[in-house]
Amino acid sequence: MAEQKNVPQQEDLSEILKVRREKLAVLQAAGQDPFVHTKYECTTNTTTVKENFDAMEGQAVKIAGRLMSKRGMGKVSFCDLQDRYGRLQIYARRDDMDEEAYNRFKKYDIGDIVGVEGTVFRTQRGEMSIHATEITLLSKSLQPLPEKFHGLQDRELRYRQRYVDLIVNPEVRRNFEIRSKFIKHMRNYLDNMDYMEVETPVLGTVSAGAAARPFITHHNTLDLDMFMRIATELPLKRLIVGGMERVYEIGRIFRNEGMDTKHNPEFTSVELYQAYADFHDMMDIAEGIIASAAKELLGSYQVEWLGETVDLTPGWERLSMVDAVKKYTGVDFDAISDDAEAIAAVKAIGVELADSAEPTWGNALYATFDQRVEEKLIQPTFITMYPVEVSPLTKRSPQDPRLTERFELFICHSELANAYSELNDPIDQLSRFEKQAEQRARGDEEAEMLDEDFIHALEYGMPPTGGMGIGIDRCVMLLTGSDSIREVILFPTMRPVD
Structure with a gap:
């Protein structure tokens, strides 16, 4: 096995661990246990x-943080202290401190957490520093940090040990600062539109609201299998039925599917629903949230992502799926009238339908888009008017009942948002759920289950409604230029080491 570059050799590591524990034992025996401190009052920070x-x-001033380096010259020592904001040099001189305390400080290790009391000053070399008069050990680091010059570079190790990643690669924090600011920006945007933020259950007895395979758990008291939610759609639309009119939820979604650079089994989305609106209104909101976030958080509409320069200036392209397929493949589904002709046309360009999909005009259209068009969408593009076969919760188009008033937003061949003019006809909805059940019977584990209570809710009457889901993780990938979803999730799902 190749030796890892990010940690000392195994025999060296064992000795380091032993020495650090011995130092801790000496401190504790002398009544100076660093772990007894419960609080340290800081008056400032590095920035x-x-x-x-x-x-x-x-x-x-009083400041606290982690020791990231130490340089000693007998009676004078220098160290770099790191807090959440950055780093600052600490200057310690034996003549200005209690001698015993200074000698203890010289034995502190890189990685230890300390509180420093002293005065702000500039060294002879011009370095902004704190001239320490007292240094208190607040927590002992028993593990060595990765060595200085290589840091923690192995991606998998970084994701598994995010705590070390954040310590030694402070630039990583930028992604999560932008993530936090983006969510705050989105909340403010929707709140200013008079939306109300709500919370709905994570556990349910039916898995519906998206085409995805669920995680299954068991409720012991009820002796009942339950599903972790794959979407928040149906509970939120029940609230529209109840008259809340404008609602949104930011929350975790769980889908038992593959993992890659764009997918994590648990991810964060926002879903929003607005009564008396349609999918055109949702397009305006999606464009408004993402474009204004780029301008506010990054200062520009231009972002670099996945090797492309993306222009988020408002006025994004809106293209029907039929027109997109015609533009990129030459197949004109407007000129095709029956299922057999559609299947023949797409087979001629090498497109194959999934085994569980019925051989219909709509499934042929969607398969062609999925396999031949999506990968070509770089600049922000709303693809509209999806086939009814792949949109079981969406209102049909009045102009063409084979299609629905739905869009997905694509940037750099990645889907960032999905929205509908919501289906509010309970009879039609029941029929589509039944078709989904037939797909499940043919082996499609991602087809939706019948939610009888949701049908019951629709029978009370749901107003015309626009609804949308936006993938927060992918939006943050866009805004941070990250090529993997694991770069924007603090603790991504990982296979156990053993």
Whole structure:
């Protein structure tokens, strides 16, 4: 097995672990257990000192963080302290501290967490620093950090040990700061449109609202198998029936599917529903949220993602699926009238239908888009008017009942949003659920289950409604230029080491 570059050799590591534990034991025996501290009152942080140095020079401060380096010269020591904001040099001189305390400090290890009391000053070399008068060990690091020059570079190890990744690769924090700001921006955008944020169950007795295979768990008290939600759609539309009119939920979704650079079994989405609106209104909202987030968080509509320069300037292309297929493959589904002709046309260009899909005009159209067109969509594009076969919760088009008022948003051949003019006809909805049940019987584990209570809710009357789901993880990938969903999820799903 090749030796890992990110950690010391095994025999060296064993000795380091032994020495650090021995240091801890000595401290504890002397009544100086670092783990007894419950609080440390900081008066500033690294960034505040750097940004306000002229005003703060000579001022007494208290600051805390992790020791990231140490340089000793007998009676004088330098170290770099890192907090959530950045790094700052600490200058310690034996003559300015209690001698015993200074000698203890010299034995502290890189990785230890300390509190520093002292004054803001500039060294002879011009380095902004804290001139320490007291240094308190707040927590002992028993594991060595990855060595200085290579850091933690192995991707899989970074994801498994995100805590170490964040310590030694502070640039990683930027992704999660942008993620937090994006979610806050989205909340503000919807709140300003008079939407109400709600919460709906994660566990249910029916798996519906999306084409996905669910995770199954068991409720012991009820002795009942339950499903972790694959979408928040149906509970939110029940609230529209109840008269709440504008609702959204930001939450975790769980789908028992494959993992790759775009998919994690648990991910975060926002779903929103607005009464008396349609899918055109949802397009405006999707474009508004993402474009304004880029401008506000990054200062530009231009972003680099997956090797492409993407222009998020409002005014994104809107293209029907039929027109998109014609544009990129030459097959004109408007000129095809029956199922057999459609199947023959797509087979001629090498498109194959899934085994569980009925050989219909709509399934042929969708398969052609999925296999030949999606990969070509780089700039923001709304693909509209999906076949009814793949849109069981969507209102049919008044102009062509084979199609539905649905769109998906694609950027760099990645789907970021999915929206409908919601189906509110309970009779039609029941019929489509029954077709989904037939697909499940043919072996399609992603087909939706019949939700009888949702049909019952629709029978009370749901107003015309626009609804949409936006994948938050993929939006953050776009805004941070990340090529893998694992770069924007703090703790992605990983196969156990053993």
